[in-house]
Amino acid sequence: MAKRKTPMLDELENGKWPSFVSDIKQEAEKRKTSDIDFQTPKEVCDDLLDLLELSFKDREGHWKHGGVAGVFGYGGGVIGRYCDQPEEFPAVKDFHTLRVNQPSSYFYKTEFLRQMCELWERRGSGITNMHGSTGDIILLGTTTPQIEEIFWELTHNLKQDLGGSGSNLRSPNCCIGKSRCEFACYDTQEACRNLTLEFQDELHRPSFGYKFKMKFDGCPNGCVASIARSDMSVIGTWKDDIRIDQEAVRAYVAGEFKPDGGGFAGRDWGPFDIVKEVIDLCPTHCMAWNGNKLGINNRECNRCMHCINTMPRALRIGKETGASILFGAKAPILEGAQLSTLTIPFMPMEEPFNEIKELIGKIWDWWSEEGRSRERLGELMQRKGFAKFLEVCEVKADPRMIKEPRSNPYIFWKEADIPGGWERDIKDFRKRHQK
Amino acid sequence: MGYDAKNPMKDRITDIGPRDYKEFLPPVIKNNFGKWLYHEILEPGVLVHVSESGEKVFTVRVGGARLMSVTHIREICDIADKHCDGYVRWTTRNNIEFMVDDEAKLKPLMEDLEKRKFAGGSLKFPRGGTGAGLTNVVHTQGWLHCHTAAIDASGVVKAVMDELYEDFGKMRLPAHVRISLACCLNMCGAVHCSDIAILGVHRKPPMVDNDNLSNMCEIPLAVASCPTGAIKATTVDDKKTVAVNNDKCMYCGNCFTMCPAMPLADAEGSGVAILVGGKLSNRITAPMFSKVVVPFLPNEAPRWPQTVEVVKKILNTYAKDAKKYERLGDWAARIGWERFFEKTGLPFTEHLIDDYRFAYTTWRTSTQFKF
Numbered sequence A: 001m002a003k004r005k006t007p008m009l010d011e012l013e014n015g016k017w018p019s020f021v022s023d024i025k026q027e028a029e030k031r032k033t034s035d036i037d038f039q040t041p042k043e044v045c046d047d048l049l050d051l052l053e054l055s056f057k058d059r060e061g062h063w064k065h066g067g068v069a070g071v072f073g074y075g076g077g078v079i080g081r082y083c084d085q086p087e088e089f090p091a092v093k094d095f096h097t098l099r100v101n102q103p104s105s106y107f108y109k110t111e112f113l114r115q116m117c118e119l120w121e122r123r124g125s126g127i128t129n130m131h132g133s134t135g136d137i138i139l140l141g142t143t144t145p146q147i148e149e150i151f152w153e154l155t156h157n158l159k160q161d162l163g164g165s166g167s168n169l170r171s172p173n174c175c176i177g178k179s180r181c182e183f184a185c186y187d188t189q190e191a192c193r194n195l196t197l198e199f200q201d202e203l204h205r206p207s208f209g210y211k212f213k214m215k216f217d218g219c220p221n222g223c224v225a226s227i228a229r230s231d232m233s234v235i236g237t238w239k240d241d242i243r244i245d246q247e248a249v250r251a252y253v254a255g256e257f258k259p260d261g262g263g264f265a266g267r268d269w270g271p272f273d274i275v276k277e278v279i280d281l282c283p284t285h286c287m288a289w290n291g292n293k294l295g296i297n298n299r300e301c302n303r304c305m306h307c308i309n310t311m312p313r314a315l316r317i318g319k320e321t322g323a324s325i326l327f328g329a330k331a332p333i334l335e336g337a338q339l340s341t342l343t344i345p346f347m348p349m350e351e352p353f354n355e356i357k358e359l360i361g362k363i364w365d366w367w368s369e370e371g372r373s374r375e376r377l378g379e380l381m382q383r384k385g386f387a388k389f390l391e392v393c394e395v396k397a398d399p400r401m402i403k404e405p406r407s408n409p410y411i412f413w414k415e416a417d418i419p420g421g422w423e424r425d426i427k428d429f430r431k432r433h434q435k
Numbered sequence B: 001m002g003y004d005a006k007n008p009m010k011d012r013i014t015d016i017g018p019r020d021y022k023e024f025l026p027p028v029i030k031n032n033f034g035k036w037l038y039h040e041i042l043e044p045g046v047l048v049h050v051s052e053s054g055e056k057v058f059t060v061r062v063g064g065a066r067l068m069s070v071t072h073i074r075e076i077c078d079i080a081d082k083h084c085d086g087y088v089r090w091t092t093r094n095n096i097e098f099m100v101d102d103e104a105k106l107k108p109l110m111e112d113l114e115k116r117k118f119a120g121g122s123l124k125f126p127r128g129g130t131g132a133g134l135t136n137v138v139h140t141q142g143w144l145h146c147h148t149a150a151i152d153a154s155g156v157v158k159a160v161m162d163e164l165y166e167d168f169g170k171m172r173l174p175a176h177v178r179i180s181l182a183c184c185l186n187m188c189g190a191v192h193c194s195d196i197a198i199l200g201v202h203r204k205p206p207m208v209d210n211d212n213l214s215n216m217c218e219i220p221l222a223v224a225s226c227p228t229g230a231i232k233a234t235t236v237d238d239k240k241t242v243a244v245n246n247d248k249c250m251y252c253g254n255c256f257t258m259c260p261a262m263p264l265a266d267a268e269g270s271g272v273a274i275l276v277g278g279k280l281s282n283r284i285t286a287p288m289f290s291k292v293v294v295p296f297l298p299n300e301a302p303r304w305p306q307t308v309e310v311v312k313k314i315l316n317t318y319a320k321d322a323k324k325y326e327r328l329g330d331w332a333a334r335i336g337w338e339r340f341f342e343k344t345g346l347p348f349t350e351h352l353i354d355d356y357r358f359a360y361t362t363w364r365t366s367t368q369f370k371f
Helices: A007-011 A020-033 A044-058 A110-123 A146-157 A188-198 A200-204 A246-253 A274-279 A306-310 A354-370 A377-384 A386-393 A426-432 B027-031 B070-083 B103-115 B154-163 B219-224 B254-258 B305-321 B328-335 B337-344
Strands: A097-100 A107-109 A127-129 A137-140 A214-217 A232-238 A287-289 A294-296 A321-327 A341-347 B036-043 B046-051 B056-062 B067-069 B087-090 B096-100 B179-182 B196-201 B231-236 B239-244 B271-276 B291-298
Touching (some): A007 A044, A020 A044, A020 B154, A097 A146, A107 A110, A110 A146, A110 B070, A127 B070, A188 A214, A188 A232, A232 A354, A274 A287, A321 A354, A321 A377, A341 A386, A354 A377, A377 A386, B027 B056, B070 B087, B070 B096, B070 B103, B154 B305, B196 B305, B219 B239, B219 B254, B271 B305, B271 B328, B291 B305, B291 B337, B305 B337, B328 B337
Parallel strands (some): B179 B196
Antiparallel strands (some): A097 A137, A107 B087, A127 B067, A232 A321, A287 A294, A321 A341, B046 B056, B056 B096, B087 B096, B196 B271, B231 B239
């Protein structure tokens, strides 16, 4: 029976920021008075709070390590979770997580959300994450017998599948894209959905040595963090000229439009100074302002987005758009954190996205062949070298892929590239050179 | 009709993927897909996007705890049904966005959102998270759901955001500030490129449960899991197990991930490290990693006062000292790290000097320092 004495957690009900403690409490209270035919313990939220209070007191977590849970035929999407004090907190004895693959950019109709709420209230804890770090809707806490039931209802009634976990392709994710952003250089939502559907097998059934993430950013601003958080980062870009509306530029200079769409309004930074704030901050110094007209030497532009972000009413991305593809980002475990490395400077991103799919195939074959257990792609790239990676991708080396050329001369030549090869006769050498 | 445990494969549906986002786009979004010309922030948390068709979409962005009950989600649905024709979305940083197609619909929506509070008094839908300010914190599960957590997540985030609440709804900072939290080094929510990162760390090598290890773990996997080679197979009291060379251990916890019989979290050993100066955007400067500036702060449930204080101190020093458009890491790089520690008042200790794989690349190899 739930006791729910939570003096430490209660402290987190104070303050202005939305309190997750208050929210779990409201769910706990609702379950008490509800006449729903609950398939999970009615006290699940009470025990969850009590258990969390114990963690706050002990300053240690109280979940067991792992535990097998899943749906038949899938090797991902469900994470087994068991409490390490089941006698004291029986309602959260087993408290498994389901990852539900989010629709591109987290747009919802309330009808769908209500269906999900009804299902998760009846067959789960009623507690979710909107959303998990990788992107999925996270349904937090249900019992083992409920997992197949939930999966059945999800797929049949909500027409919705689980996401990835473990050594699978994880649920791909994208920024808001062309839905509501003028900076989107390709349709991130469609790319995300198309590739998610293409690789359902890899997403549900572990076939890799470790996890693989892909994320789709519409422009170099990187709102979905692909360059830091995904093994494959697809970042929108353009090849031609930034489109300039000179009249709108003058309106910014005249103070009629606010820089960054008004994003600096909370402080008095003084009048907008186009030279100080745009021209001089351009990282490649490819811009000029003559008091009346803005000039951009587009060939020298590295598309950092600063001028476009600052004057969105005057400047627009170019028309010849596509994406740069980078590989190998990851968090520190094990060999240290990595950002993705530019591999394909430009690729058009149009349906059916065959070019990128072929590239992914080549990379997965190599990673499956050469990768060690729990070795992320970025670590394999480091171990085998970027030149090898380019060979796998069948891409020619390009100075755009590096920050600078190597400073050591330890070049791994290929024997075939050296006249005469490496096999030589030492006796022949001795004829010319005495010992 | 439903799942039949006796016949699990009957009518089974698999591999259908997520729902099609196109079903979920509000009409004003659908009609102007790919046609947006520009956007403006009308006030903190309120955006207008203008299409080449002349149509506009008005967005109200509100913060939320990432953890949400179905009761709370239903309340969000009620609001969306009432004001937004039944459409709503979330952002990549746990904010909720309500969109309307007419400016006249903005005020009633905003008033409705403002008045809603949880029973304990906190706001359900604080408005903000736009422009040169602080947006919502991305974070991990913490003690609420994870077995490897060194710190709590939701609790620390709540404590930090209560204190920095004003900056969520103001745009007074020199540039965007992104705070992220990961409750252990696994970083299921990666924080290594955040302006300010709160990271759960351990300081004690794993305990070895010799009695149970061989039943719970694959010994070769446990040995191979260690990046510093600190683990070797051994036998204790005739039981196969592993031994840990404590001097080589850097407390990453990777062995525990592979082997449940090697737990390492505890009340004194585990706590918070603070990293600063990372970014993801390519704007002006390239994306960069966050750097460790506080090696350890204790787990101080329920409100982590030292952690909150350090975050606040860093944010306020940056806000005062940085130039317009300068991200936290760009500011630190410009003034120099010696000045960063001087201005923030944070102590610099040997713990902050790298000694892992690429350590040398971070040492000063010039005489260009400041006294």
